[in-house]
Amino acid sequence: MTTQKTPLEDAVSQPIAASTSTGDAPAGPERRHGRSRLTAGxxxxxxxxxxxxxxxxxxxxxxxxxxxxxxxxxxxxxxxxxxxxxxxxxxxxxxxxxxxxxxxxxxxxxxxxxxxxxxxxxxxxxxxxWQGITQPGFFASDMQGITGKYDRAAQAGEGPILGGIAHALVGTLLITAATTIISVPIGLLASIYLVEYSNDNLFSKIIRFFVDVMTGIPSIVAGLFAAGFMLAVFSFFGAAPGAQTIGLSAAIALSVIMIPIVVRSTEEMLRVVPNELREASAALGVRKWRTTLKVVLPTAISGIASGVTLAIARVVGETAPILVTAGFTVATNWNLVKDWMMALPVYIYYQLTTPTAPQAPEPSMIRAWGGALVLIILVMLLNLLARAVAKWLAPKTAGR
Amino acid sequence: MAKRIDANDLNVYYGKFLAVEGVNINIEPRSVTAFIGPSGCGKTTFLRTLNRMHEVLPGAHVKGKVLLDGDDIYGPGVDPVTVRSQVGMVFQRPNPFPTMSIKENVLAGFKLNGKRLSKSDADAIVEKSLRGANLWNEVKDRLDKPGSGLSGGQQQRLCIARTIAVEPSVILMDEPCSALDPISTLAVEDLINELKNEYTVVIVTHNMQQAARVSDKTAFFNIAGTGKPGKLIEYAETSTIFNNPVEQATEDYVSGRFG
Incomplete structure (x- = not known):
């Protein structure tokens, strides 16, 4: 190396030299509290x-x-x-x-x-x-035989709060399960048609438009539709009027609400599957339905599953459509196609609006709040389940 | 195994738009043919007509003939799925199936079609294909790991292994190295040299050095302007195209005067 500095070295070293020579004086008083000039003021x-x-x-x-x-x-x-x-x-x-x-x-x-x-x-x-769900027998007993006599005694402190949500819990679980069984295949196939087969033709645009409209319809409309539809079906087969008020009617009403949600969420998930994967499969000489079934669906399954779970969480809290289709009852009914059926939201509504003992509404209120807490826990569990499922089914990318 | 390809007066349309016009080309079996040309000149479009992959887009269709060992792949009653099982394709970006392990990716052509394989057959196919793709030594200890966990170059060779596992007659490659680093590119180019012993290989590339390195014959495509159809300008031995081409446009392109 020569001793002569290049212009670059000169430019670099000069400001450093300048700052070290003049840096002490202004820095001194300002550094009292461990501060630099940069943090002054x-x-x-x-x-x-x-x-x-x-x-x-x-x-x-x-x-x-x-x-x-x-x-x-x-x-x-x-x-x-x-x-x-x-x-x-x-x-x-x-x-x-x-x-x-x-x-x-x-x-x-x-x-x-x-x-x-x-x-x-x-x-x-x-x-x-909390008081409601910690009552003994809250989950195990229904409201059969619980008359105002017991509630008056409970409010007067002379007996326990009897009765529970067993019938409503059974009803909610059965109706929701039936809704899922109806809605998921229809919703899934509809969205597969929209994404994989329709080529964005006019028919698919119409379907998509009405699906969008359907996601926004008031739930009572869905309930009235299902009630009218089932009445028509039942009277066509000569059933007695009123026989259509069953759990299955409620499941159909809820399906009207759930199918559009499933279609929309599944459609979004299928659209994010890269086209490259479909082409890769087609280039291997694989037929379209096999490509859809074995490449597209497995790639999107985590999103689809969590979408379905959230759709279930959405319909599990519906009140009006169940009330007008499945009615209400005090006894546990395990049969979806016979007799009226209770659901948790309807249970809450009835306990609040028509207490078992009008003079002593306190026990009914406690039962209603207990039912509401169970419902919220149910929705929360479904949301957690959706996250777990999404994580569990997501394509594994680790291992590089 | 390897079959020859002849295109006669082939026009390719997207709806009413004529994308490629009047292609006549004879591709020999057991050779590497490179398609070069500026972007948008129709070389990828033409490549995709060779296994009817362009039909994935609605409205795409062709006029003219593409003969695979004398059989017209656009003849009446020909199932595109049958064509694609004989003419395999490797894409620009590596696209292993993310839900499958390395082994399952290699066997995808069988598994997705619902074919049952005995374990020994499956293992034999996996090893043969991965060896054929120069990937066996790198992945033999982690065949059950996800294919998407490999590096980009390894993923592309996995896609080639997947393609040769179903033993096609022809392998089409659409810019197979454009997403890869030079080392991985070298590995894929070596592989192409080996593949031509058993397969007819057609490769689209933007890299003229690559075309010069790997191909026996080269086809130069060009386009007169936006909205005009792409045309096959010149098709000859690679050394002829790069050293003394007949057409002025070819010389301008390979010498870097335009494009």
Missing amino acids: QLPKWTPYAVGAAALVLSAAIMALIGFNVAGWVIIAAIAYVVGMYAVTLIRENRRKATDGLWRNLIIGAFLIALVPLISVMWTVISNG
Whole structure:
């Protein structure tokens, strides 16, 4: 190496030399609190806590003037905190940072507000329903023979709360299972037609449009359709009027709601299967139906399965279509094609609106909340199942 | 095994749009033929007509004849599935089936068609095909692992193994190395050299050095302009195409003056 510096070396070394020679003087006083020049002028880390505490105190003072309650205290404190942080940052730092902080706080606030109803619903149902589901025999007994006499005794503290959700649980599970058995094959085949066979012809566009419309129809319409349809079928075969009020009618009503959901979610899943895989299979001399069955469906199966599970979760909580098709009952009915059938949402509705003992509604309320909690747990389990299934069936990509 | 391909006055249409016009070409068995030309000139489209894969797109059809050892693959009553089982295809991007292991991928041509194989037959086919694709030594200890876990070059050779497992007469390759690094490209090119001992190989490539390295004969396709049909400009021995082509357009293209 020569001693003479190249222009590049010169350019690199100069600023370094300059900074080391002049760096000490301005850095000295500013580094008192372990800060560099780059962090100078920033608010100390404890500022948000200080502003928060001040906001809480201020809010408490305002509330003390107009009468204290927790909700008002928290809301006013939150507003005061956002305003306070903005003002402090604006004075001590600059407008850009103040605006940045303001929007960040507002967005966090919006997120918390969105969480409020969710947590509130969960909390209300769990706290109210806990007493219900912990009653002895809540899951094992139905409402047969539970008259107002027992409820009045229970409210007066002279006996246990009798009765339970066995009949409603059986009904919900049977009706939902029947709905799934009807809807999944129809929905799956329809979406396979739409994606693999239709070539986007006019017929498929019409189907897709009506599927979209169907996902939005009010559930009571589905119930009325199924009730009318089954009445027509039954009277055609000469059955007595009223014989069509069975669990199967409810399953048909729910299928009307579920099929479009299954079609839509499955269609989305089939569309994301890369075309390359279909071509690879076709180039091996494999027929289209085999390609669909053995390449496309296995590749999409995890998404399809979780879509189906979420569709089940959607229909499991329907009330109106079941009420108008399967009726309601107090006895456990295991037969989908004979006699009225109870479902959990209908059970909740009836316990709330027509308590077993009108003078002593407390036990009915407890049973209704218990049923609601069971329903929420059911939906939650289905959602967890959907995630587990999606993970379990997803194509394995590890091992590189 | 290997069969010859003759195209006579072949026109390829997408709906009403004429994509490739008037192709006459005779491809000898046990040879490597390269298709070169600028993007959009119809070489991939023409390649896909050789095993009727273009029919996957709605509206695609041809006029003219493609003869596979004298039999017209577009003759009345010919099942495209039968054609495709004799004319295999390797695609631009490696596309092993993600739900299948390496072994299942090799056997896909049998398994997907519902053919039952004894375990010894299946193992023999897997080993023969993977050896044929120069992949056996790299994957023999993990045949039950997913095929998508291999590197890109290995995946492409797995796709070639999958294609030769069903013992086609012709293998079509649509830019098989364009998604691969130089080392993997070299492995695939070596493989193409071996494949021509048993198969008729047709390869589309954008890489002219590759065409010069691997092919016996080269076909140059060109297009007059957007919306015009692609045409076969010149078809000759590879050395002729690259050293003293007849057509000015071919010379301009291979010498890099355009395209």
